[in-house]
Amino acid sequence: MIFLLISKKQLLHNFSYKTKYLIIEMSPISVSMTDEKIMTGISKGNPDGVKILYERYHVKIYNFFLRMTFNREVSLDLMQNVFYRLIKYRKSWKENHAFIPWIFRICKNEYNDYMKKEGRFLNNSVDLEEINESSAGIITDPARSDQVKNLHNALARISPEHRKILLLSKYMKLKNREIAVILESNENAVKGMIFRAMCKLRKVYFKLDKT
Amino acid sequence: MDCKDYAELIKDYVTGDISSTNLEKLKAHLIDCDECRDEYMQMEEINKSFDLLPDLKLKGITDIFQNGYLKQALTIESKYLNFNYISKKILIPAGIAASIILFMSGFFAGRIQKENHLKDQEIAALRIEVNETKNLMILSLLKQQSASKRIQAASYAEKLDELRPEVMDALLYSLNTDNSVNVRLASLEALSKYTDNPVIRTELVKSFDQEVDPIIQVNMINLMILLNEKSSAYIMQRLVEDVNTQSLVKDQARKGLKILL
Numbered sequence: 001m002i003f004l005l006i007s008k009k010q011l012l013h014n015f016s017y018k019t020k021y022l023i024i025e026m027s028p029i030s031v032s033m034t035d036e037k038i039m040t041g042i043s044k045g046n047p048d049g050v051k052i053l054y055e056r057y058h059v060k061i062y063n064f065f066l067r068m069t070f071n072r073e074v075s076l077d078l079m080q081n082v083f084y085r086l087i088k089y090r091k092s093w094k095e096n097h098a099f100i101p102w103i104f105r106i107c108k109n110e111y112n113d114y115m116k117k118e119g120r121f122l123n124n125s126v127d128l129e130e131i132n133e134s135s136a137g138i139i140t141d142p143a144r145s146d147q148v149k150n151l152h153n154a155l156a157r158i159s160p161e162h163r164k165i166l167l168l169s170k171y172m173k174l175k176n177r178e179i180a181v182i183l184e185s186n187e188n189a190v191k192g193m194i195f196r197a198m199c200k201l202r203k204v205y206f207k208l209d210k211t
Numbered sequence: 212m213d214c215k216d217y218a219e220l221i222k223d224y225v226t227g228d229i230s231s232t233n234l235e236k237l238k239a240h241l242i243d244c245d246e247c248r249d250e251y252m253q254m255e256e257i258n259k260s261f262d263l264l265p266d267l268k269l270k271g272i273t274d275i276f277q278n279g280y281l282k283q284a285l286t287i288e289s290k291y292l293n294f295n296y297i298s299k300k301i302l303i304p305a306g307i308a309a310s311i312i313l314f315m316s317g318f319f320a321g322r323i324q325k326e327n328h329l330k331d332q333e334i335a336a337l338r339i340e341v342n343e344t345k346n347l348m349i350l351s352l353l354k355q356q357s358a359s360k361r362i363q364a365a366s367y368a369e370k371l372d373e374l375r376p377e378v379m380d381a382l383l384y385s386l387n388t389d390n391s392v393n394v395r396l397a398s399l400e401a402l403s404k405y406t407d408n409p410v411i412r413t414e415l416v417k418s419f420d421q422e423v424d425p426i427i428q429v430n431m432i433n434l435m436i437l438l439n440e441k442s443s444a445y446i447m448q449r450l451v452e453d454v455n456t457q458s459l460v461k462d463q464a465r466k467g468l469k470i471l472l
Contacts (some may be wrong), residue, residue: 147256152261176228206253
């Protein structure tokens, strides 16, 4: 009897968005689909899309956390947690939103939660040297790899808030408008924040450059 | 415009929000102003450094969906996901199918029960038929020449569900008239099983009255005592008083009188 009641309820629910649902069902998740369409599919209960979004973004997100923490182990955890949250909070996805600001908002929240929980005990920048070496292995030009090393060292020395906004703007190449969405702020404030962070970074960067 | 205004343009450049005309103006100013040029050049170098930042590969884990922590998380959440997905695709049709099956099975169960009921009726009809056949068989057996066949008929008569009137008549007839004492005894025994029937009782008393054979008389007396048949007392009285009655029968009749009266 209970079973019948449940199925009746679900049946009604099913009918209410049957048309939308059919479109998703008829077009299987494919590599050519936009992030937003895939995410809509996930939010409607098709888990196949998670892997595609993971393939598209996990390296960028991992590298974002890597430059936030300079700790490989923590970055890996945070990156995986982001995708876990993506699945967990799939219902909060709105079809007319853009995917990238949405996922980076998750990244930001994940990082903040992590800092609240473990920040005091975080062994700062444990893998900084290793990350510099790995980067030098990818960039063959020694002058350029020095530049990257300098940037890493400078980033490790400024505050997480400054680091975050610079990474979003300069490394992730997000627009100020998108960053405003992520940080729940407005464009002008974001511009101010980027400039202040850049000034701070510039000081540290060129101090290190001289030594 | 002074350096303060150009500082604003540098800010626009840093935040990636500068128009091409403003950039031209800024660059023209940089030729003359060392301070602004330094700032601009440094910002440009940092921007370029950011462009050089490589995407590093994950260490340790090759496929997170195969052996990583995310796999566990996904499997836990996938249950919900798959449930939602599956429930829409499979569970609802399955639920409908299940309810149909439930309904059908109930329907067929009812039918089978009804059939069983019919079978019960058939069995009852068969029993009646068998009973009738037995009655007929008894009748035909009682007419047989052989005494043993007639005894057999009488013993069959004991086991009947229902004694048919014609069989009853036949048994009474053989009780009263049969040549063989054994057959008459068997008939008496058979009839004694149906003494609930008042007709048989009165008939038995009648034949007791006419009886002359001592063995039958003793059996009759015993039966009357068993049935507590008071109407047979006068017969016993007569037997006791009769000079010709055998002593064994007389003793039995006295016993019977004591108990009945």
